Amino acid sequence: MLTTHGRSYVKINRAYLKVFGFRLSVCPRVCGKYIAWPVYASLTSGLSLSTLLDKAIAYVPTTAGSGTLLKATQFKGQPAWSVHGVGGYTVYMARTGKPYLLGLTASNGRSIRFSEWNTATVPGPPPASLIVTPSQL
Secondary structure, eight states: OEEETTEEEEEOOHHHHHHTTOOGGGHHHHTTSEEEOHHHHHHHTTOSHHHHHHHHHTTSOSSOOTTOOOEEEEETTEEEEEEEOGGGOEEEEESSSSOOEEEEEOTTSOEEEOOSTTOOOOOOOOOGGGEEOGGGO
8 A cells, every 4th residue: 555645555466356356357457556545545544654653752751750761872783872661662762963763672672673764755656557446447
């Protein structure tokens, strides 16, 4: 699924056709192309990097309570500041340059890494030649 510029697109394949009850015989014409339906926009409404980060940052302590300590450390080989937060999470922020979120580690050792901060480009919609309508299915 690709949501960009206020529209959502789903790349069509055999599984898509089967799940939604379309004839598999149309696959040679439409598989590998995209369908744009407003219904998909509702699936992604409210989903953004900002909302995901809001959830992640909820584990960062907001006050320096007893035992809260900012430590100089490394995260995945990068110089970082760490702070132990709510729910056993440790939050890592860049120690050099402008601070930004590097990642989170849970008490079970699982981690989320935020890489290539602010380098992503927003993809554009698929070319018109690759967009099909429901009537073409």
